[in-house]
Amino acid sequence: MTVLVTGGLGYIGSHTVVELLNSGYEVIVIDNLYNSYPEVEGRIKEITGKDLTFIKCDILDKAALDLVTSKREIDCCIHFAGLKAVGESVQKPLLYYENNITGTINLVNSLTENGCKKIIFSSSATVYGEENDIPYIETMKKGTCSSPYGWTKSMIEQILTDANTADPELSVVLLRYFNPIGAHPSGRIGEDPQGIPNNLMPYISQVAVGRRDHLTIFGNDYKTPDGTCRRDYIHVVDLAEGHVKAVEYAAKNKGTSIFNLGTGTPYSVLEIVNAFEKANGIEVKYEFGARRAGDLPEFWANSDKAKKELGWTAKKNLEDMCRDSWNWQKNNPNGYRED
Numbered sequence: 001m002t003v004l005v006t007g008g009l010g011y012i013g014s015h016t017v018v019e020l021l022n023s024g025y026e027v028i029v030i031d032n033l034y035n036s037y038p039e040v041e042g043r044i045k046e047i048t049g050k051d052l053t054f055i056k057c058d059i060l061d062k063a064a065l066d067l068v069t070s071k072r073e074i075d076c077c078i079h080f081a082g083l084k085a086v087g088e089s090v091q092k093p094l095l096y097y098e099n100n101i102t103g104t105i106n107l108v109n110s111l112t113e114n115g116c117k118k119i120i121f122s123s124s125a126t127v128y129g130e131e132n133d134i135p136y137i138e139t140m141k142k143g144t145c146s147s148p149y150g151w152t153k154s155m156i157e158q159i160l161t162d163a164n165t166a167d168p169e170l171s172v173v174l175l176r177y178f179n180p181i182g183a184h185p186s187g188r189i190g191e192d193p194q195g196i197p198n199n200l201m202p203y204i205s206q207v208a209v210g211r212r213d214h215l216t217i218f219g220n221d222y223k224t225p226d227g228t229c230r231r232d233y234i235h236v237v238d239l240a241e242g243h244v245k246a247v248e249y250a251a252k253n254k255g256t257s258i259f260n261l262g263t264g265t266p267y268s269v270l271e272i273v274n275a276f277e278k279a280n281g282i283e284v285k286y287e288f289g290a291r292r293a294g295d296l297p298e299f300w301a302n303s304d305k306a307k308k309e310l311g312w313t314a315k316k317n318l319e320d321m322c323r324d325s326w327n328w329q330k331n332n333p334n335g336y337r338e339d
Contacts, residue, residue: 002026002073003247004116006059006107007080009036011191012122012180014044015240016078018189021048023244030057030068031081035194037336043188059103065110076118076247077111079104082152085198086126089149090293100152101159108163112170118250120173120243123157125232125260125299126150127176135302138176138258146296157258164256171250178232178262178301180239181272182321183328190328191236192335200272201233201321205329208282215284217269219291224298228269232262232300235316235324245310262301263314272322279322 003020007013008029013036020027021044029041029052041054057064059081082100083089089096104121111119127150128136129143145151157174164170181201183190197203206212220227242261249257267275273284306312 001075001251002028004028004030004068004074004077004111005080006030006077007036007082009033009038009040009054010080012236012239013080014040014189015184015236016080016243017044017052018047018184019237019240019244020247021050021052025247027052028068028072028074029054030059030065032056032058037192039336040189047184047186047188059107060099062106062110065106066114069110069114069116074111074114074116076120076250077107077116078120078122078243078247079107080122082122084149086147086149086295087198087292089147089152093148096148096152101155104156104159108160112163112167117167117169118171119160120175120246120250121156121160123174123176124150124153125176125178125262125301127154127157128299130296134298135264135300136176136260137302138260138305147293161256169254171254172256173246173250174256174258175242175246176258176260177239177242178234178260178299180236181233182235182237182316182324184237185324185327187327187331190325190332192332200269201325204273204276204284205325207284207286208276208280208326209329209333211333213285215273215286216289217286218289218295220288222297224268226268226270229295230266230268230298230300232264232266233272233318233321234261234263234314235321238314238316242306242310242312245306245312249310257309259306259310260301260303261306261312261314262303264301264303266298266300267318272318275318276322276326279319280326282326
């Protein structure tokens with residue numbers, strides 16, 4: 001079975017490709033390398049001892065997508081490719097709408113025109129909005145998103161659902177996940193954002209390794225136990241394994257299905273910092289700053305459905321997440337740019 005992975009050299013994508021290869025799938029990766037690195041391909045092969053096909057391709061280029069999908073028999077697609085920084089999306093909404101939505105439409109047209117009927121979408125808990133009670137459950141109505149990034153996720157979910165309504169032969173799996181952190185235990189692949197990190201853990205790791213002077217925590221006056229935002233952090237390897245389970249599910253089930261992938265346990269920003277320091281015996285300097293546009297005070301998952309229908313649960317704990325993040329960063333202080 002051949003799986004096409006868009007954005008497959010990115011953070012979540014690369015870990016998912018590892019788990020797919022280890023599970024016996026043939027993998028084709030397309031990535032425009034906007035927020036990823038070509039070195040990742042070799043490291044994936046090193047970890048798995050298996051080969052993959054990498055094609056540099058942008059999902060905004062329909063003709064290039066058609067060259068990929070028309071010349072290869074693709075059984076399933078996992079769609080990661082897209083812009084993902086909440087703050088940047090507030091500043092550049094049109095860029096996010098064009099890239100994420102138009103790119104997805106191009107991809108779905110290209111896949112379906114060439115016989116691929118199974119699509120797994122990398123969505124987000126942000127689609128639940130501010131109206132829903134915590135923890136989030138898949139049966140809840142989607143809410144008002146707090147950023148253009150969130151709206152692109154919500155709109156793409158609707159686009160894929162509508163496409164399935166028009167074509168009942170489609171199998172669409174919407175994976176809503178929460179806050180992936182950690183790295184592969186080998187230390188060979190991990191999160192290495194270009195420029196200033198928008199996510200918490202790579203910023204903590206870069207401060208710890210000396211690349212940055214201190215961490216700025218955006219807001220300490222939220223209505224949470226310590227005033228900082230709380231999130232459902234999940235180890236990226238657990239998340240990757242969830243995608244493998246989704247591929248298995250899509251092979252047996254038509255229609256549109258939604259699954260939360262999270263641990264169900266929220267941690268605050270300060271708790272993550274303290275856990276990182278404890279797990280690795282290293283100090284992380286931080287200071288408080290103003291709230292960041294688009295951030296919600298707290299959210300976490302109810303993942304019972306994924307356990308029941310996918311046979312998936314998160315196995316790794318917060319210590320694992322912090323330890324593996326630091327193992328990646330200390331062995332790659334400048335990320336992939338060292339190669």
